[in-house]
Amino acid sequence: MTRRALLMLQIVTGDPRPITRQITDGIKRQIAGGDLLPGDALPSVRGLAQQLSINPNTVAKAYAELTAEGWLLSRTGLGLFVAEQRQRLSDEERERRLAEAVDRFVSDVIGLDYPQQTILDRVAADLSNYETKKTA
Numbered sequence: 001m002t003r004r005a006l007l008m009l010q011i012v013t014g015d016p017r018p019i020t021r022q023i024t025d026g027i028k029r030q031i032a033g034g035d036l037l038p039g040d041a042l043p044s045v046r047g048l049a050q051q052l053s054i055n056p057n058t059v060a061k062a063y064a065e066l067t068a069e070g071w072l073l074s075r076t077g078l079g080l081f082v083a084e085q086r087q088r089l090s091d092e093e094r095e096r097r098l099a100e101a102v103d104r105f106v107s108d109v110i111g112l113d114y115p116q117q118t119i120l121d122r123v124a125a126d127l128s129n130y131e132t133k134k135t136a
Contacts, residue, residue, distance in 0.1 A: 003040045011052050019054055023062035031071060031082055033129065042072065042080045 009026040011019055030036040042048070045063060049056040063080055066072045073083040109119055 003037070004043075007043055007048060007051070008035070009048075009052060011054060019058050020062045020065070023048075023052075023059065024065050027062070027066055028071060031085075036082045038082050038084045040082045041078075042082070044079060 007027065007030070009023060011022055015022055017025070027036070027042075036042075042063070043051065045056050045059045049059045052059070063072060067074055067080070070083055070086065073081045075081060
């Protein structure tokens with residue numbers, strides 16, 4: 001039996017990321033964290049748009065991006081579902097994206113004047129939350 005997933009997403013108007021990106025990032029986090037499981041059905045485009053009080057085209061764009069990246073699976077007439085986990089990107093692309101993300105992160109936190117170990121501990125703690133959920 002398919003589980004209908006309740007998406008706990010929040011759109012932050014002051015966030016510099018576009019709304020589409022906030023949606024895709026939120027869904028990816030829920031999948032990576034084990035809150036959304038393979039086979040879970042996602043809300044309809046219209047349903048999520050109403051829940052978030054945003055334009056349905058924005059949700060449709062986010063869902064299309066997640067489907068193209070392999071996070072979601074579209075079943076004609078049935079809706080969108082969380083796809084089985086698999087390596088979605090080549091090793092080279094994964095490395096490129098990691099390097100970009102680390103570079104952006106370092107640029108963002110360098111001016112906060114925290115000791116390096118404090119930053120590393122915080123990142124490790126946040127990442128361990130995802131590992132715990134995956135293995136639970």
